Amino acid sequence: MKAVVIYKSKYGSTKKYGQWIANELGCDLFDAKDIKIENLKDYDTVIYGGGLYAEVIAGVSLLTKSINMLEGKKLIVYTTGITPIDCREYYDEMVIQKNFKGDLKDKIKVFNFPGKMLxxxxxxxxxxxxxxxxxxxxxxxxxxxxxxxxxxxxxxxxxxxxxxxxxxxxxxxxx
Ligand SMILES: Cc1cc2nc3c(=O)[nH]c(=O)nc-3n(C[C@H](O)[C@H](O)[C@H](O)COP(=O)(O)O)c2cc1C
Missing domain, CATH: 1.10.287 (Helix Hairpins)
Structure with missing residues (x-):
């Protein structure tokens, strides 16, 4: 398995999870600003992390806009936010619906982690x-x-x- 973790993080929380995940998997880690969709062709697992801002997953369109170019890869998105992670109703109704239209939700496995707001x-x-x-x-x-x-x-x-x-x-x- 060749995996990559990409994150977009304003206050550092999503980046920190990205570092933990990349360390655990022993895989590459990139800030979203340093990578283009074309750079992902050699990876078979793509993990994207973005902080939640008004239910929008920061920068997730990097994946969702180019989903056809990611065909056949295992796609994982993680979010960080201040909503308690057991609030499934909030997550399913607002976050998933807003960010993953149509069959996108069947193509991407999503995880939510508690983040930071200071x-x-x-x-x-x-x-x-x-x-x-x-x-x-x-x-x-x-x-x-x-x-x-x-x-x-x-x-x-x-x-x-x-x-x-x-x-x-x-x-x-x-x-
Ligand atoms: C303006 C603003 C809007 C936010 N909206 C949400 C939200 O809709 N849902 C949520 O769970 N957290 C929300 N948060 C909290 C952030 O998602 C949380 O602080 C996250 O960990 C930030 O990630 P980052 O440190 O990687 O930027 C919001 C924070 C701010 C400042």
Whole structure:
């Protein structure tokens, strides 16, 4: 198995998981900005990691836009985010549906890991975005349980990364 891990990471959390995964698999690791889809032809397993930003997996279009060029490869995506990893409803309804249209979800195996959000590190744009999101959702008359959870998550502050969680992914990659 010749595998590669590619990551796009603003605050370092997705990169850290990428390093853990690449170390465990003994495989190549690239920042997404340093790689093009054409460079992936020699790999039979492609693992892409992106942080979640408003349910969008950062940079995942590198894979999804060129899915035809990746035919026959094992494709794995991991995300990092602050939503608790057992929130399947959030993940399945919002993240999977938003990022993997049509039959893409059958072609790519997806894993979600807890990431990091430290308020002191956030850019002004991101702090403002979270404030606005919270205001919009908190202003709703009857917020759903999911919206209530998202309101609380706007104030999350911590590093929830955990190396032990990579093993389900690495075992699947090795199969
Ligand atoms: C503006 C903004 C939007 C975010 N949106 C989400 C989200 O929709 N779902 C989620 O689980 N986490 C969300 N997060 C948390 C990030 O995904 C989390 O901090 C992640 O670990 C960042 O990855 P990185 O450190 O590799 O950039 C958001 C964070 C910011 C600052």
């Amino acid at each position: 308020l002191k590190e956030l850019s002004l744009v991101h702090r403002t975005a979270l404030k606005t999101l919270k205001k919009i959702m908190a202003g709703k008359e009857n917020p759903t349980d999911m919206e209530k959870m998202l309101i609380d998550l706007c104030d999350a502050n911590g590093d929830f990364s955990d190396k032990a969680l990579i093993y389900e992914l690495t075992e699947y990659a090795k199969e």
